[in-house]
Amino acid sequence: MRGVVTFLIVVGTLIAGGCDRAEVLGEKTTIRFWNGFTGPDGRTMLGLVKTFNDENPDLNVIMQRMEWGTYYNKLFVAGLGGRAPEIFVSHSYALPRFMGAGFVREVDDLLGTGPGQLDPADFDANVLANLQRHGRHWGIPLDVHPLGLFYNKKLFREAGIVDAKGEAKPPTNREEFVTALRKLTDAKKKQWGFVWTWQRTNSYTIIRQFGGELFDPQGVRPTMGAPENAEALTWCRGLIKEGLVPAPQDFNSWIGFRQGRVGMVFEGIYMLPELERQKDLDWGAAPVPVVGKQQSAWGESHSLVLRKDVKGKKLEGAKRLIKFLSDHSVEWAMGGQVPVRKSLRASEKFKSLYAQSQFAREIPYIAYYPKNPYIFEFLTEFDLAVELTLRGTLPADEALGRGQQNMERVVERYQAQGWDLGEAR
């Protein structure tokens, strides 16, 4: 009996304590903030949120991190059930789904030159426009993370690919790139000049450099089977056939680069923390060389997005958080991102970030994925076409043609369901 009484007292105390706590918190406005930053970037973001909470005693931002793999699923289901957080992070390519489902609030009232607003002129126009639809903005870009060239300076010097000062000289065009491949590749030493990392981003970059597009300008009709796309992938496969680049299935690319057995890789700026921790690799960073007809490099942006029905104090607090994070995006960039605010990139602090500054040069010609609600189905088809081509299973035009056919069926399905597919880019 005594045990039961003790138990009741303990439970009662806990409940009462909980109530007290709730009342204290009641003075603060709680804002939920979801994102997929589960790596070291999550710690950076958590630090920023803590600073924000300290500086804003009337607000209590609770940040929840989830793996990107399941993040969008959870977010989507939460949104449909009316339980989405007040603020969430979305890659720009994933945003049309949330917009289509109707739980995203436009953020144009956050853009302007007034107090508490962000000056749109301070953003790169193409990055900001990427979040525009029907003339309105649906998120504030926090960063851009482009694909760039990481190269092994030691291997470059050994192969004699150097400038007048004897420093490793990264290639800037197709001729220099292929010459570097020939000089760096040494089959006996199992050393490669270049290897594919993420086939999706690598090939998308090259396709765009060849003038290829994966959707029509309205973002409605797939153009995966276009001749420019096939030309680009055929060129990629040609490098493999010639023995200059290993087939993607034959090499663990990123590990190989970190082991010093690879001269060049195209990788995202987000891989930077791993390289910075590795002290025995003499690496450099530069924009992706132009191997096609025009400059282009895949990139993505994390965007800060508001739930549609956020109102009153929560809305005001959420806007404050977005401005704070945008204003502090140089701190955020240190973990392997590039800020999208020109004023911040002009700061000495940003200029001192070597790789970020190099990759920032690509911003004017960043190639985002097409924007449409069927992006996940589209990427599945694109990945398969690239894989079939690079592995040599099918010629590029056939692999892309199959993808095109499948995508047309998907688009028809969406259209039959009343999706507004126009002006999706």
Added chain:
Amino acid sequence: MRRDRDWTGYGFLLPYLMLFGMFLVLPMVFGLGLSFFRYEMLSKEPAKFVGLENYREALWLPHADGTRGDAYFRQALWATVRFVVLAAPLTVTFALLLALGISMAPERRQNIYRLMVFVPTMITISVVGILWRWFFADQFGLFNIWLTRLHLREVHWLTDVNMAMKSLVLMTLWWTVGGPVVVLLAGIKQIPDAYYEAAAIDGATGWRRCWYITLPMLKPVLLFVIVLNVIGAWQVFGQPFIITSGGPERSTLVLMQYIYVTSFLNYRLGYGAAMSWLLFLLIAAFSLVQFRLMREK
């Protein structure tokens, strides 16, 4: 004299029945209903009753290019069949051999052997998956390092279209064989010693004792193990999902993963439910056939 029914037994069953009903029967019935609807979470339109249209889409819907049905569904079904055909017989055979071997070991050592075989079963698939991805890695993987040391050619365990599924089966064998071994071992222990003693007196060799006593007496347990393994193999998901993501070239993209992608990545819940029911019907049919075959004298 009519005896009042004793409800006590049902009382004990009730907690289980409630959970069984809530988390198995209800979702299954709901899923069956869903499979007759065009219900897509991304759609602007409300769910719409379409009869057998989802089943038609998977199996025989004609397309402009002359093909019929969902080619990816067929591909995933074929990948699953390959897994079942390889994994289920291998697992049961190895489990039986291991159980027989362990049962012949001295009593004191049996527990340690059983533990050794069973330990992998206790590890979650995420850990097993990551571990084996490293074993299988092309240049830096454990297996290829061994092969190189033995002056043998490296194997593209996970990147060769013809090899990837076999590699997954190998991993599955290591991971799951412990469960059936324990069950079969328990079955072997149930066989009375008197049969063996009588056979020994009649001069039967070890092999004959195994063939004429152990295996026939083990038949009900063996049936249980086979059915469970075949059902488990049809439902394979974690191994390809974590280790190969269905690649290379979708060669290990099994039906469960295709259902998952369709339902929870592309949010086509009606179509996903229809494919789930097709898989369920397949498993049910296979299980029935197995029961029939094993029951025959």
